[in-house]
Amino acid sequence: MARIVHKYGGTSVAGVERIRAVAERVAAAHAQGHELAVVVSAMAGETDRLVGYCRELMPLPDGAEADVVVASGEQVTAGLLALALKARGVPARSWLGWQAPVTTSDAHGAARVLSITTTAMEAAMAAGEVAVVPGFQGATASGRVTTLGRGGSDTSAVALAAALQADECLIFTDVEGVFTTDPRIVPRARKLERISYEEMLELASVGAKVLHARSVELAMKHRVRLAVLSSFADAPGTWVVSEEDIVESQHITGVAYNRNEAKVTIVAVPDRPGAVAAIFGALADANINVDMIVQNIAHDRAFTDVTFTVPRTELVRARAVLEEARATIGFDRLIADESVVKVSVVGVGMKSHAGVAVTMFRALGERGINIQAITTSEIKISVLIAEEYLELAVRVLHSAYGLDAAA
Ligand code: ADP
Ligand code: ASP
Ligand code: MG
Numbered sequence: 001m002a003r004i005v006h007k008y009g010g011t012s013v014a015g016v017e018r019i020r021a022v023a024e025r026v027a028a029a030h031a032q033g034h035e036l037a038v039v040v041s042a043m044a045g046e047t048d049r050l051v052g053y054c055r056e057l058m059p060l061p062d063g064a065e066a067d068v069v070v071a072s073g074e075q076v077t078a079g080l081l082a083l084a085l086k087a088r089g090v091p092a093r094s095w096l097g098w099q100a101p102v103t104t105s106d107a108h109g110a111a112r113v114l115s116i117t118t119t120a121m122e123a124a125m126a127a128g129e130v131a132v133v134p135g136f137q138g139a140t141a142s143g144r145v146t147t148l149g150r151g152g153s154d155t156s157a158v159a160l161a162a163a164l165q166a167d168e169c170l171i172f173t174d175v176e177g178v179f180t181t182d183p184r185i186v187p188r189a190r191k192l193e194r195i196s197y198e199e200m201l202e203l204a205s206v207g208a209k210v211l212h213a214r215s216v217e218l219a220m221k222h223r224v225r226l227a228v229l230s231s232f233a234d235a236p237g238t239w240v241v242s243e244e245d246i247v248e249s250q251h252i253t254g255v256a257y258n259r260n261e262a263k264v265t266i267v268a269v270p271d272r273p274g275a276v277a278a279i280f281g282a283l284a285d286a287n288i289n290v291d292m293i294v295q296n297i298a299h300d301r302a303f304t305d306v307t308f309t310v311p312r313t314e315l316v317r318a319r320a321v322l323e324e325a326r327a328t329i330g331f332d333r334l335i336a337d338e339s340v341v342k343v344s345v346v347g348v349g350m351k352s353h354a355g356v357a358v359t360m361f362r363a364l365g366e367r368g369i370n371i372q373a374i375t376t377s378e379i380k381i382s383v384l385i386a387e388e389y390l391e392l393a394v395r396v397l398h399s400a401y402g403l404d405a406a407a
Pocket of ligand 2: 009042048073136149150151152154
């Protein structure tokens with residue numbers, strides 16, 4: 001008998017029939033005598049719909065009230081799954097974020113899990129009741145509803161697995177595991193049997209949305225046994241493991257992309273100490289994350305241009321913040337480009353092999369794809385390119401690093 005956390009994503013609970021199928025899978029694990037907690041996402045498309053309502057009423061919605069609205073999608077599926085289980089004769093109850101409670105920071109829309117109280121839940125699970133937990137949501141210490149950021153149900157599941165000291169955390173989704181790249185873009189992507197926490201974290205951070213980055217970080221920190229697998233098939237998935245458990249590492253393990261990018265160029269910033277701090281200080285004060293940064297050398301030694309990226313979803317706010325600080329920063333104008341994407345290659349093998357970057361630049365250059373910005377880490381290289389080349393770039397890089405499955 002083991003204690004297991006399952007998590008089902010939006011497509012896996014996208015209607016009554018899918019929820020019945022999930023109940024069947026959960027019931028089978030329950031019949032084997034396991035203690036189970038099941039985390040669910042909102043039905044596919046539901047969170048977008050709820051976000052849309054909020055924006056219609058208030059273009060930059062109040063975070064606390066928006067969270068009340070968007071957290072409701074997961075409440076619905078949690079209740080429905082508990083009903084589906086009970087209808088099959090499996091004891092179950094839902095535990096909403098504020099009930100467990102899942103206590104989070106008060107950063108609405110991007111809250112972090114601080115603690116999860118599991119005493120009552122554990123007692124119920126030990127008595128044979130399945131705990132059904134809505135993902136994505138929590139509550140502040142003062143009782144306000146929060147959400148963990150888009151894709152955050154994975155993080156709910158891993159945080160719960162850590163709090164319950166579960167034997168494993170199984171993330172069920174609409175693909176059979178973690179692939180060398182998004183299998184919806186590259187049909188010849190290969191499923192990985194295992195991937196290291198480090199590489200998975202890097203892939204998730206640069207856009208591979210198969211796992212929420214924070215969930216991988218938590219799994220790594222608390223050594224949660226984590227797997228990604230399909231809720232639509234009975235195939236072995238991908239285990240996320242320690243680097244020592246990977247026998248042979250490739251130069252590049254995977255290719256990822258992120259469409260949620262916007263490029264901002266601040267034209268004619270005074271070339272003096274503190275100017276860059278003024279730009280990024282204003283953005284940081286507004287809680288806007290900046291990713292790639294390119295500062296050009298001043299042509300005439302008086303002014304320079306600074307280019308950087310922010311999430312596309314934050315561009316409106318970023319522009320407003322910078323325009324407001326224009327006098328203090330002292331720039332001429334701001335140019336924004338929303339038709340860019342970031343493509344990244346990730347692999348621990350990069351640490352010990354030369355020439356990995358040049359393979360990337362050459363492969364893109366040969367296809368006439370212009371690189372607008374570059375960033376690197378120890379195990380990652382990212383480039384910013386025009387959005388129209390996204391699919392071509394991912395395919396070309398996947399081949400260039402020898403990742404294609406045999407035809
Ligand atoms: P869920 O709703 O189950 O959380 P998501 O849509 O958040 O599912 O994540 C699964 C999707 O992630 C897949 O459908 C796939 O298109 C995408 N994806 C991106 N990169 C990868 C990758 N390297 N391996 C597998 N899936 C990936
Ligand atoms: N429903 C939320 C979202 O769409 C959380 C999740 O599915 O992980 O972002
Ligand atoms: Mg997801």
